Amino acid sequence: MARGDVLITPDELDGVLADVDVLDVRWRLGEPAGAGRERYREAHLPGARFLDLEAVLTRHGEPIEGRHPLPDADTLARGLGELGVDGSRPVVVYDEAGSFAASRAWWVLRWAGLDVRVLDGGIGAWAAQNRPLTSGDTEVEAVLLTLTTGQLPTIEADDAAGFDGTLMDARAPERYRGETEPIDPVAGHIPGAANVPVSDFFTADGRLPDPERLAQLLDRPGPLAAYCGSGVSAAQIVLAGASIDRPIALFPGSWSAWSSDPARPIATGDERA
Template identity: 40%
Template sequence: MAAEFGPLVRADRLAEQLDEVRLVDVRWYLNGAGDGRGGLDAYLAGHLPGAVWLDIDSDLSGPASPAAGRHPLPNEAAFAGALGRMGIAEGTPVVAYDDSGGSTAARLWWLLHVLGEPVAVLDGGIDAWPGELSTEVPVPVPVQRPVREWPAGRFLSADQVATSERAVYDARTAVRFAYGDEAIDPRPGHVPGALSAPWAGNLDESGLFRPAEALRARFAAAEPNGAVAYCGSGVTACHDLLAMTVAGLDGLALYPGSWSQWGADETRPAALGPA
């Protein structure tokens, strides 16, 4: 199963595989879910049967700081510990989902994908699920999970991004790419030379991922040298990386610090205006 698993799974197919996978709810909201709820609140109100919840801030990221960014990479041991506490053993197929087009679920997908683990994102998210939701919170049996180092070349530092020959894609909205958002970004602008590729553009009108051919055309600059993606804090950038993987592109990397790190360093240049 692992060999043909992911990077996306459709809801009807997932419904047939529930006893073969572990579901992880990765819902998270920058400023609440419109009604003040957080991701855990949304999970407790109703989730896919058997799903556990992992937190972007504490389970899938390290401590935030201006020097490291808002969502730096989690320590390898901490990441292994978070999965182990949820009973997710190494080699277990994982399906991550959210309610925002995969924009946060892709973060867990990328962290497991680069470790060679079987993982997929539920295409269409929780809204695509054909069955009933559950409010029953499972009690996982913790497992010991080996600590695996993050693979070299899959995560780039700011210095490496500045000198990389790969195409650099910015997954923020086109407006934030061009002018920033003073409520979120440390300053206006983007990494010089970066291309604007808002993550939402990877989806069609129904909220599903666009076909591989369309995504390959969208990220054509990734050939032949590969690409590095960033966003505001290294979360939605993983959506671009997921889309490029669906398109069959190679040589992909994440800049975890993203603009929250780059923009906070006044010694680094910032380009303004649209692509």
Template identity: 50%
Template sequence: MRTSDNLWIMRPLIGADEAAGLAEPVVLDVRWTLGGPSRESDYREGHLPYAVWIDFDRDICGPVRETGGRHPLPDPDALQAVLRAAGVSEDSTVVVYDDGDGMAAARTWWTLRWAGHEDVRVLDGGIDAWIGAGYPLAYTDPEPESGDITVRPGALPVLDAEAAAAWAERNELVDVRTPERYRGENEPVDPVAGHIPGAVNLPLSDDNAPDGSGLADTEALRGRYEGHREAAFYCGSGVGAARAALAFTAAGLPTPPVYIGSWSDWVSRGREVATGEER
């Protein structure tokens, strides 16, 4: 996909039929539930052929510390070891999927792109789209040959707390959480409710296809994000913001900056909190 900015962007979404036709992709199963147990048992009960199980919290995110948020960036060497064990090489086409909401798959896509690997696709609609298209599941673990990928951090723009505050002052900082969480009326996860001062709210749910089968089509996403080209995104812990970045990229726009620590990092540092609506 070539954008009007004359930037080449690898098309980030792939449908079940196209995924089934790929020659020897590396397939990663990253099914995940926020705050829940590992979904490895679901993988054992059926997964895409040749899919390798990846534990999202352990393998795609770094360990949680006092600051840094609930889903910090992984250690590059640790990520490289995980990806090589899964068979990812420099020339691999990687297909990532989850249950279909795209949250864990999008953050995995974003993380691999941040790590310098461009050919990464998210299976739109996840495993349900694969099953709905009539394709079979597998029930045994693959034995991939070790890959040779080298992780090169920094290939995508990342904000920290200071940069997010500065961005909100001079550009558009977008909070993709629900309006209630943004306004500070309800906070089910983090200890403080509200939003980063100066941030505006574009709820992530508005990126969904009307039937809930995945992301909206390219035209709808382009209409949603065309007027937000200078935006950076955050959420609760950098997972939803990565999904917004996926939608933004699927619309044909350059992948935007993400505050990867997001709200959970912001409040862990005792930063100023705003509530209500911004002008």
């Protein structure tokens, strides 16, 4: 897999806009429900439909499953089908600079076998080139869609314990070290994990860094796996790996699942670079 298999530039998208399904996945952790949809209604790419991360790209179960466990195939298929996605055309997803929602959408849709790419730099990169935007909701006819999930590698908590390779913690260094934890029940990290902050996987304008920089960031021994707070931002690291043909497994439950299980050990401080 190469960069062009996971990303699309504004120039490239402009040339195929009528031939792809475009999904706006704007979402920010901690913002009021519906805020992303309101930004979508104010301005979005022509033909784009709003994909609700909380309603379609996750489900809400027991705390031990994490804050954003993966959706079941039927829920995902129904949510995408309501947006007119039938799997016959490529899908392009986008969000805003510095967000992780599009990478989560990319991961979930690839996991379900769909052909999907992320708009590099999101809506900001599109608008910066004075390309057209529209407002309101895009009306489409619902379609039937059948999906088979499990088409990208994942690990579970038992796999993360003593992972044979490099387990990457994508959260901010202070959360990794256990100095603060604003969301989950316990501070710290999975023993043996290396801190690889997801912030390193964005340029200043929200694009993915160049392949040489990504190769440096991911120059780590053994098989790779990634986790974050709840399996959203770590998808950006998986996407980065895919862009340079470096497979990375995702721990969907991530720290929110691990820290909800009192039987799991907790590490603090710095372990290894």
